[in-house]
Amino acid sequence: RMVLDKEESVSVVPLQSREKPRGCAGCNGKIRDRFMLQALDRFWHEDCLKCACCDCRLGRVGSTLYTRANLILCRRDYLRLFGVTGNCAACSKLIPAFEMVMRARDNVYHLDCFACQLCRQRFCVGDKFFLKNNMILCQLDYEGGHLNGGSDRQPQ
Numbered sequence: 001r002m003v004l005d006k007e008e009s010v011s012v013v014p015l016q017s018r019e020k021p022r023g024c025a026g027c028n029g030k031i032r033d034r035f036m037l038q039a040l041d042r043f044w045h046e047d048c049l050k051c052a053c054c055d056c057r058l059g060r061v062g063s064t065l066y067t068r069a070n071l072i073l074c075r076r077d078y079l080r081l082f083g084v085t086g087n088c089a090a091c092s093k094l095i096p097a098f099e100m101v102m103r104a105r106d107n108v109y110h111l112d113c114f115a116c117q118l119c120r121q122r123f124c125v126g127d128k129f130f131l132k133n134n135m136i137l138c139q140l141d142y143e144g145g146h147l148n149g150g151s152d153r154q155p156q
Contacts, residue, residue, distance in 0.1 A: 006067045010039040010049065010059055024048050039065060040072075053077040088113050089134070104131050116141055 012035050015021075021030040025040070026048025037044040037059045049058045049065070051074040058065045058074060066078035073081070076098070083097030089107035102114040102123075115122045116129070116138040123129050123138070130142035 008039055008065050008067060010037055010063050010065055012036075012059060013038045013043070026050075040067065051077055053081070090114070090117065090136070104129070104136055107131070107134070107136075109136075 014035055015031065015033065021032050022036065022043045023029070024031050024036075024045045025042035026044050029045070031043060031045055033045060035046065037046055037049045039049060039058070044059075046057060046059050049072070050056060051058060051065075052071045053073060054077055056074055058072070064075060066073045066075060068078065068082055079097035085095040085097050085099065085101055086108045087093065088095055088110045089104075090109055090113035093110075095101055095108060095110060100111055102109045102111060114136065117135045118137060118141045121138050123136075128139050130137045130139065132142060
């Protein structure tokens with residue numbers, strides 16, 4: 001079964017004084033406010049077009065909403081629930097979109113996986129690291145050329 005995801009823009013529409021009030025897609029009540037929102041080919045009270053998760057008003061947060069199945073979501077909740085940042089270059093597992101990551105060129109890593117892939121030493125802010133044969137290495141392992149084995153150096 002294919003799930004259709006959609007990114008949709010939200011527009012604020014002024015209600016013309018002579019115009020017959022429209023029905024709100026959220027509460028089914030008549031919209032008599034000066035402004036109404038238009039999204040998903042329907043009209044909404046400003047208070048009725050909200051994210052199904054965090055309840056934020058989508059006309060205020062920005063001009064975009066996301067839908068999946070029957071859920072209407074803000075960008076943050078959509079990405080948190082359904083988005084992914086990519087696969088970790090070290091452990092190959094998916095990284096959820098809102099998890100903190102480390103990047104090295106085109107590679108993305110979980111914070112816990114961002115360590116020298118030979119001695120397992122974790123990197124701190126400001127530490128030098130090197131990318132060789134798509135492996136991240138600390139300076140000692142990179143300069144020691146231990147990629148051919150023979151390393152008996154213990155993690156520090």
